[in-house]
Amino acid sequence: MVGGALLIGATVAVLGGCLLLVVTVVVVRAARHSRTRRDQMLLSPLRAPLITVASGEDDDGSAAEQLTWATGVSRTVLDGNIVQLLTKIRGVPAEQLVRVLEVHGAVEAAVADLTHRSSVRRARAAQLLGLAQAGHTVPLLVEALRDESVEVRNSAAYALGLIGDAAAAGPVLAAIGLPDRGLPAATAAEALQSMGVGISEVLREGLGDENARTRMVAAHLSGQRSFTRGLPELRHLLDHDTDLTVRETCAAAIGRLGRGEDAAVLARHTLADEPLSLRRACVQALGELGDEGAVPTLAVLLDDPDPRLAELAASALIELGPEGSGALSGHEDDPAVRSARLMASLQKASA
Amino acid sequence: MSAPAGDPDVSPVRVLVADDDADIRDLVEFKLTQAGYAVEAVPDGISAWEAFAANPPQLAVLDVMMPGLSGIDVLRKIRESEFGTVPVLLLSAKSRDSDVDTGFAVGADDYVIKPFSPRELLHRVNGMLARAR
Numbered sequence: 001m002v003g004g005a006l007l008i009g010a011t012v013a014v015l016g017g018c019l020l021l022v023v024t025v026v027v028v029r030a031a032r033h034s035r036t037r038r039d040q041m042l043l044s045p046l047r048a049p050l051i052t053v054a055s056g057e058d059d060d061g062s063a064a065e066q067l068t069w070a071t072g073v074s075r076t077v078l079d080g081n082i083v084q085l086l087t088k089i090r091g092v093p094a095e096q097l098v099r100v101l102e103v104h105g106a107v108e109a110a111v112a113d114l115t116h117r118s119s120v121r122r123a124r125a126a127q128l129l130g131l132a133q134a135g136h137t138v139p140l141l142v143e144a145l146r147d148e149s150v151e152v153r154n155s156a157a158y159a160l161g162l163i164g165d166a167a168a169a170g171p172v173l174a175a176i177g178l179p180d181r182g183l184p185a186a187t188a189a190e191a192l193q194s195m196g197v198g199i200s201e202v203l204r205e206g207l208g209d210e211n212a213r214t215r216m217v218a219a220h221l222s223g224q225r226s227f228t229r230g231l232p233e234l235r236h237l238l239d240h241d242t243d244l245t246v247r248e249t250c251a252a253a254i255g256r257l258g259r260g261e262d263a264a265v266l267a268r269h270t271l272a273d274e275p276l277s278l279r280r281a282c283v284q285a286l287g288e289l290g291d292e293g294a295v296p297t298l299a300v301l302l303d304d305p306d307p308r309l310a311e312l313a314a315s316a317l318i319e320l321g322p323e324g325s326g327a328l329s330g331h332e333d334d335p336a337v338r339s340a341r342l343m344a345s346l347q348k349a350s351a
Numbered sequence: 352m353s354a355p356a357g358d359p360d361v362s363p364v365r366v367l368v369a370d371d372d373a374d375i376r377d378l379v380e381f382k383l384t385q386a387g388y389a390v391e392a393v394p395d396g397i398s399a400w401e402a403f404a405a406n407p408p409q410l411a412v413l414d415v416m417m418p419g420l421s422g423i424d425v426l427r428k429i430r431e432s433e434f435g436t437v438p439v440l441l442l443s444a445k446s447r448d449s450d451v452d453t454g455f456a457v458g459a460d461d462y463v464i465k466p467f468s469p470r471e472l473l474h475r476v477n478g479m480l481a482r483a484r
Binding site for chain 2: 047051052054055056057081084085086087088089090091092093094
């Protein structure tokens, strides 16, 4: 009887909890829907001038001026909408919308919000400053790269990438290695991609950083951006770095921007005593490098016990043109060669 | 910049615009309308295909990421239809080389990456239509 009562009590408690959850979800969604409808109503009179400016059809500036007249909650909603639009358009329309934000004091408010106690406000502030191309706030955004919140750090890096000031490249790269507050490598890489050729020296220095992820990002971007001045460092890291991922990234970078003599550099690391992942990376890089000097090395690898390595070697030979394809004779029935040929023909068909 | 002047007795050039983002849809529609095109704007891929099949336009601007049918799916259907030569411009936030390669491989005539310049978009539309004549 006691057990039955307990069972009933537990069932009621669970059902009550589920009901409470459902009611909470419904109330939150209804509130969000109501807020969205309110925002749409507030934005409705400003929609036409907003679209006119955003589409670049506001030649006389009258639509932009209309937008500057917005006040109160309408202004807040409008500014939010403008920020969203700035992620979608660029050019003169974007510049006109930024000026509306400046007149509304939104840019100034964002500068103040960079030190707000709410990390959400700080992150949104950084995003707005980046979209507004507020170059004068670069020092503040660099400071925000050290924020305790990863969302703020990411947002600051994104903003610095949008502004594109090469002076921020060093701090962005250095932020990867900050203890406990490191910037994700992918975020840093994306931000640095947007900065100009002025970052080549920063990347070269980054190849010598004590943090492996920093070296990896520097190597990756050197290859992506064809910064050949870092080649000596890339070769050195491929030979000697203690971190395998760094070595693999250097191999890929050398494949992209190396010279003929780098075929021998890469070939050294395809030998059986090297880690398998590095061997694979070097084989792929040899195909990308495109030097026929790699043909003998790759031909030997067709018989490698690792099927994936053999396939990569076959793909690299196909990439090297007639000289490379000639080395495949006698291996036509090898599964690795058949697979590589199939991939090559599929890629050719889709091109 | 407006669309090339044409015979006033001839109907304006019809352009289909498909994007689930209301801001993009509205501003592209406005830009092209101001340039003299007759624009039909729809919010998703299924509507885009239905609109195309019902009344094929002279050019289509398709967002890639749309609910239901993607822009790529709609493009594929266009290329397989009897009006398969209609110029199609893909508009997308997907900017990787592989995304662009896919777009052109399926048959896009142009691929514009967001954030985009509305003015540049209009130039590309004008150019595609001029070459199609």
